[in-house]
Amino acid sequence: MDLTILWYIVPSVIMFCAGVYGFCTRKNMIALLISLELMLNSADLNFIVFNRFLFPGTMDGMVFTLFAIAIAAAETAVAIAIIINIYREIGNTDITSVKQMKF
Amino acid sequence: MDSVANIILYFVVALCIAIFSVLTVTSRKILRAATYLLFVLIGTAVFYFQLGYQFLGAVQIAVYAGGIMVLFVFSIVLTRRPDDVAPLLDSHRRCLGICVSVAGAVLLLLAFFFMPLLDGMSLTQCLESGKEINMDTIGNAFLGSGRFQYLLPFEAVSVLLLACIIGGVTVARKR
């Protein structure tokens, strides 16, 4: 029994779809952010897996993942700053109550 | 033929990831969701180790499981009491979410399974055919400006991070 590429892709897909589900259904902004991290993580995993199985001699995928992790960290930091700010303004973190800027 | 240990490790981690990621998005307590996310991230890190990217796995644990999770927990604690329970989802939303995610999953899996390109080597073969990526290689790649070297993206990311720090501080600052 070989651990081929598909074996690693299946958990990645599950992770991704769980993220999608969470993003569509949750209302708490932090929960949304968590779902986002799940999706990002699955993408990272994909990079790595593709790098390893399709282009084993290079390290591009790994470098991209590294950057993605760095960017994810930055993004999370800013997002949380915004969420806290919104919380100060309106008293909760419910995504449906933030509509002022829609048009 | 991969070693049995590898296969067992794989199944444990894959199951762990699948279960915890579902739990992450279905849990009604936000602090628990964060904890489940931590497990998923650690599981991913284990995959990285297994695939031979030790440095990446370390970074994953340090940055994600360490830094980002702390941020999450702090913000959760700041914005609500930890034992707050999210209201039950209305069936319409849940149904829609399930539809979208299941349809996406089915589609993606179908795509992957039917793509002949992906039917390739086993993990062991890959690990053997690829050369070892040690810290020396990574360091040279990041600080060189030649072919397959990443000085410019590295600098860009560092500027980005700086911008994020400033942005985060500016946004969250009390007026």
Added chain:
Amino acid sequence: MGITLPILILALPFTMFLILGIGGVKMSRKLAGTLGILANGALAVMAYIVAFTYFFSGEAQFILDGVRQQVQLFDVTWLAFTERMVVNIGFLLDPISAMMLVVITTISFMVHLYSWGYMEHEPGFQRYYAFLALFTFSMLGLVVATNIFQMYIFWELVGVSSYLLIGFFYKLPSAVSASKKAFIVTRFADLFMLIGILVLSYYVSHTPADGPLGGASAFNFMMLNAQPTNVLASTLGATFLSGSVLTWAMILIFVGGMGKSAMLPLHIWLPDAMEGPTPVSALIHAATMVVAGVYLVARFFPLYCIVPDSLTFITVVGAITAFYAAVVACAQIDIKRILAFSTISQIAFMMVALGCAYNEPIEGVHYSGLGYMAGMFHLFTHAMFKALLFLGAGALIHAVHSNDYTKMGGLRKYMPITHITFLIGCLAIAGIWPFSGFFSKDEMLAAMFNRHWFWGAWMTMVAGLTAFYMFRMYYLVFWWEENPEYKTSHHKPHDAPWQMSLPLIILAAVSCVAGFIPFGELVTYNGEPYHIHIEAPVAATSLTVAVLAIGLATAMYVKKNPWPTRLKNMFPALWQAAHRRFYWDEIYMFITHNIIFNIICRGIAWFDRHIIDGAMDGMAAVTNWCSVRIKGMQSGTVTAYVRWYFIGAVLLAAITWICLL
């Protein structure tokens, strides 16, 4: 004769209008009045010189082999529509225009002088003189027109000056609405005239250039009138409703004349026009402007003769109007309205005379357009005595401060000059020998009897009615019973100041002697002299009828007695109808106000606001509605965006995949 005098005759009143109109505000009354009167006096002198030169100098350009000629003293291009349709402004001198020059300037001068006293205390005195000058200018331009289009131009201008003068007391709503009515009714008639001119000029200008009509401008009177009989009628072959084009054109043009001359369906503006100052009524609504219709027919007489149907039309309209107006005049109580209806009736008289004029021999007797001559003669004498009557009425109103004869009565003792002159006017209009009206009316009746005995008899009856209502008014004003207020009031009625009395005396004198002017020697349709002779049977009949009518009026009205009231109560419906002028105003009011204004105009305005505008707004509303719907998708809820994003992504992926398979 050079062209200096004709140009001056047109330029002087216009200049006066500009000077008084623009500079009047800064002038004193005295200066403005003096300027106006002097200018008008000079104008009258110039007009007399022109007329005298024309009639009596014997210059070859004016009279050739005993036939008076039509002369265009100048004729300059003003506007060229096409090669054949060129509008000129010129000065046409022929018997009738020379006669009209005299009439207009004389009456205008009298009115200027009279207004000096009559309008003395009115605000806007300068403006008044400016308008009078404008009117004089327009009317002179009208009568000397060399072509129908020039006539139309000045036709409109007299309409406007009439509008301005009727509405002179602009603070009175009644004056404003009267002026509006006058303008709109005459404008409505002018519309037909315009269409008539359009038709005529189109067909004339589309005849071959080398044909009998030549290549001249299609508007020119001399060219049109000089055509041998029937050339036009045969050339303009097209027909419409079994009338030839020329018939229709001439009738349409005549409708314009009907409007200005207040013929029957279009007469309603004239009685209301009495809201204007009385001297204005004398000038415009008795002597000059209202006879423009008669003048128009006379001007186009040769063309009307080519299409006898149109002459019949004129006769019928005139006869009906004459009778109608005479009957209505018997039942009015406002003296100015009585005079207004009398004017309508007299103008209709002239119309009938023109309608009855033949320019061809009938049964071997050559009448040489007797009706034409008589109509013009009556125009002349009527202008004089009707102006006299109006100015006299003005003097009465000036003294009594009312238009109503019930406020008068027994005034002969207080106002002797007015009384005598007024009586002369009444006698003249009633047609009593030797006053001027007798002669002209006699000729007209003779012409009508020549045409058909019916017209003669009918118009004799009208003449009798005329005598009756004029003397009814005369007696009610000067005899009847003295108004008791005069005795008690410290402000007794008295004769007018000299500026007002002088014109009365002059006009009365003219009315006495004007009948002896050998008019037939001067004004005939073809320029050949016509020797007037009194038609004894006709004269006797009309004189008898007039005397009888005067006798009846004397019996009824000389002293206060209950008979008039009894008579009124005997036929209340008839009296009421006549008093209300047979409800013409109400009919017009119904049509214009209820139908045109309320239904058509309001309907269109509603349609515009709700249907047309509604359609435009509706398009906007539909767009808006759509965008509101689409806007809902842009809810600002991030989860919804993600939902849509993934749905789209999944769909796209599915589609791509299906396509790849």
Added chain:
Amino acid sequence: MFSNLLIWFVIVPIIMMAGLACCGNSNMKAIRAVMVTCSTVLLGMAIWLVCEFLRLRGAGDTSEMLFQGSWMWYEPLNIHLAVGVDGISVLMLLLSAIIVFAGTFASWKISPLPKNFFLWFALLSTGVFGFFISIDMFTMFMFYEVALIPMYLLIGVWGTGRKEYSAMKLTLMLMGGSAFLMLGLLGIAWHSGSAGVPEWNILQIAHNNSIDPSWQNLLFCFTFVGFGVLGAMFPFHTWSPDGHACAPTAVSMLHAGVLMKLGGYGCFRIAIYLLPSAAQELSWIFIILTGISIVYGAFSACVQTDLKYINAYSSVSHCGMVLFAILMLNQTAMTGGILQMLSHGLMTALFFALIGMIYGRTHTRDIRQMGGLMKIMPYLGVCYMIAGFASLGLPGMSGFVAEMTIFFGAFEDSDLFHRIFVIAATCSIVITAVYILRVVGKLILGPVQDEHHLSLTDASWWERLSTVTLIVCLAGIGFFPNWINETIQNSFVPIVNALQAAI
């Protein structure tokens, strides 16, 4: 390029804008100085242009357009900045200059933001002048749009009443019109060009005359409707009452006086001249519409109570007359149409100026609330009556000349269809008299309605200057129409020849 006189008609307004931009925001003196100087220069240039034009024509220059110049602008699409004028555009330039001049004085005391107002005003006049000097369809269209856009702001910011609604409606409807127009122009350009290069030059297109008749029909409808919207043709006229009612004085003047003329001008210069066979074939449709316009506008005006609405509907009627005359496709009637444009431009500018002045004093435009203004402000009252008489076609005023030329020209078409519509159009002179006299009777004459009005003042010197300029021009055309008439008639020769050839 700068030696061409015509180009300066665009440059001077731009200089005017630059000058205004340098002025202080509320430095009224400087702003007025710039405006007066530049509009006087424009007027002087326009008069000089007319004289020079007549001199050249008198000297025997018979080319179709004088003062021609052409500079390549965008090579791949063959777009030039091409200028040239014939007698009609010369007169239109003069009219525009007069109205810009009078408009400057009529908005002497505009507030708020006087500088910005005049900036947009100058931009508007740039567009107008540019339109009339262009003989390249593309630049013509560009200037047309330049003239339309400032309208939105001018009405929306400085207007009164429901100004946002009106500004939006006006802009959207006119933009809708120009969408049609753009299609039509593109069609003309591509169909008359050769070898894949579009031809934009009007003279060249008319010379080639190579558009397929069936295409002509479609393009004619597009261009005529496009310009017709601006010419307030029924049923696309409803922007006009609302727009005019809400616009500030000078804008109403310029809009009704000049901008609506762009519609009529474009109709014959492009729709009819370039598409003659379609014009012969399809003119009947538009004759019906414009015939309705004439009578419909006049009847609508009879029941309005807002002075500006009355005038706007009267404009619908009069501008309908312009298009009606142009559609008669013969020289006399088309000449009358141009005369009517000039006459209506001056007259309606005068009307709007006066309404603005009256409104500035009484703060109402409802004729039911006013009356007897003749007693209170005799100068304005007299001017209003003069404008009214010009409108109802009093001889001696330009309106009479124009209407008569139209009627006599239109009567030349001898079939029953044309005759019926001509007679319907002539009826409008009576209806016009009705609504004009109704207003004059209520507003100017009669007793004073409102005691508060008794303390109002009469016109100031700048108002007098503005009105006198317009009245003198009105009377000038009315008294001596023939030179204008001849100038216009001569300019129509090529167009009439093209139409003759297309039968």
